[in-house]
Amino acid sequence: MREIITIQIGQAGDSIGEKFWEYICNEHGIDPSGIFQGENDLQLERINVYFTETKSGRYVPRSVFTDLEENSLNKIRNSTYGNLFHPEFMINGKTSASNNFAKGFFTEGAEMLPELTEIIRKITEECDLVHGFQFVHSVSGGSGGGLGALLIDNIRKEYSDQIIKSYSIFPALSMSQIVIEPYNSVLTMTHLIENTDETFCFDNVALFNILNKILRISLGSFNDINQIIAQVMIGITACFRFPGQLNMDLRKLAVNMIPFPSLHFLMTSFSPLQTYQSASYQNINEHMLIKQMFDINNQMLAFNLHQGKYLTATGIFRGRSLSLKILHDLMAKEKNNQQFIEWIPNNCKIAHCDISPKGLSRSVTGIANHTGIVKQFDNFLQPYSKLIQRRAFMHWYIGEGMEEIELIEAENQIKDLIKDYKQYEINT
Numbered sequence: 001m002r003e004i005i006t007i008q009i010g011q012a013g014d015s016i017g018e019k020f021w022e023y024i025c026n027e028h029g030i031d032p033s034g035i036f037q038g039e040n041d042l043q044l045e046r047i048n049v050y051f052t053e054t055k056s057g058r059y060v061p062r063s064v065f066t067d068l069e070e071n072s073l074n075k076i077r078n079s080t081y082g083n084l085f086h087p088e089f090m091i092n093g094k095t096s097a098s099n100n101f102a103k104g105f106f107t108e109g110a111e112m113l114p115e116l117t118e119i120i121r122k123i124t125e126e127c128d129l130v131h132g133f134q135f136v137h138s139v140s141g142g143s144g145g146g147l148g149a150l151l152i153d154n155i156r157k158e159y160s161d162q163i164i165k166s167y168s169i170f171p172a173l174s175m176s177q178i179v180i181e182p183y184n185s186v187l188t189m190t191h192l193i194e195n196t197d198e199t200f201c202f203d204n205v206a207l208f209n210i211l212n213k214i215l216r217i218s219l220g221s222f223n224d225i226n227q228i229i230a231q232v233m234i235g236i237t238a239c240f241r242f243p244g245q246l247n248m249d250l251r252k253l254a255v256n257m258i259p260f261p262s263l264h265f266l267m268t269s270f271s272p273l274q275t276y277q278s279a280s281y282q283n284i285n286e287h288m289l290i291k292q293m294f295d296i297n298n299q300m301l302a303f304n305l306h307q308g309k310y311l312t313a314t315g316i317f318r319g320r321s322l323s324l325k326i327l328h329d330l331m332a333k334e335k336n337n338q339q340f341i342e343w344i345p346n347n348c349k350i351a352h353c354d355i356s357p358k359g360l361s362r363s364v365t366g367i368a369n370h371t372g373i374v375k376q377f378d379n380f381l382q383p384y385s386k387l388i389q390r391r392a393f394m395h396w397y398i399g400e401g402m403e404e405i406e407l408i409e410a411e412n413q414i415k416d417l418i419k420d421y422k423q424y425e426i427n428t
Helices: 010-028 071-077 101-125 141-160 182-193 204-214 224-235 250-257 288-292 323-338 371-389 394-398 404-426
Strands: 002-009 051-055 059-061 062-069 090-093 129-138 163-170 198-203 266-271 312-317 348-353 363-370
Touching: 002 101, 002 141, 010 062, 010 071, 010 129, 010 141, 010 163, 010 224, 062 071, 062 101, 062 129, 062 141, 062 198, 071 090, 090 101, 090 129, 101 141, 101 182, 101 348, 101 394, 129 141, 129 250, 141 163, 141 182, 141 198, 163 182, 163 224, 163 250, 182 371, 182 404, 198 204, 198 250, 198 371, 204 224, 224 266, 224 312, 224 363, 250 312, 250 363, 266 288, 288 323, 288 363, 312 323, 323 348, 363 371, 394 404
Parallel strands: 002 062, 002 129, 062 090, 129 163, 163 198, 198 266, 312 348
Antiparallel strands: 051 059, 266 363, 312 363
């Protein structure tokens, strides 16, 4: 069995991870104490991808929660699913990262690294065959950004042949209350560029728009947003966890989606997104799923799809009653309607899982590699450049062990990434 190890970092990562495991348990029939209560043998067929079975028949998530402070972990420990997780795999520091990347990467985070490394090594040694690692974090936080980057770098060195993917929350600077978010975001991005194979990007502007415009939730909370992200995560992982006619794993996904190593930043979408009131009035057929998969309102990242082109796209469909022939035909038709680059053949794929999500008869999780994502990078690169020019707030980073040249080189790395995306778009 090819196992995946999940590592949640920082307040955002821990909160999303908790919701992810709640949804995973619900689909596999695992109760909050780790006991199987399901009704179908298919729920257990590939459960070892994400769970370890103990001798007593209990299923324990192959998961690490960590933060530089204890508040977010204490919430999980005291939650409904708190007893599900191995207590030794929940590791917190004693101080806050103070929203400072350098604290998470160089000082406070570095003190926690040996303990975290030992825990991860212990988990991997219990596996038959590690397939990869998935990280859940925010790029703009001190823990999620700094400690997250440190752990990703360390995993890449220790397990160089494994696939590393991350679910990364990008900053929405229009909603931010932290002045140094551009620093944290750019510095974290440099490590994602170098050491992850697939980075699934989300941002709060797009997610709040989904809550307001589609789900009609006027006073949405971060808990509502975490539910949307968790829904996307279980959609992406569905083919690893359940059988289907067209399966996909981490490496297949990377091979199909990433034409060049640095261009591995992916946006996602989900369908059906609908209110409970409208659900009974809509026919969720193949046409609707594919139409919404490419709909700008269903995207989890806010940028204009018309400013740029698709490099690759994949739809992961769930539901036993879906027709693969109709899906292939509709995807080919949609490819002609959308702006896809011409020089990559067969760059619009589908994967299929028989088991539909809880509460839905059919669904699709869309994954796309789109050159328009450079707009997101530019959103935090511009304020970063203004701060760097004036050396503003830089002393907080230098005081934690960073060198000024690292901050300057980070800016150049993001600029190079933007050039790479634009270059292949122009080559069309």
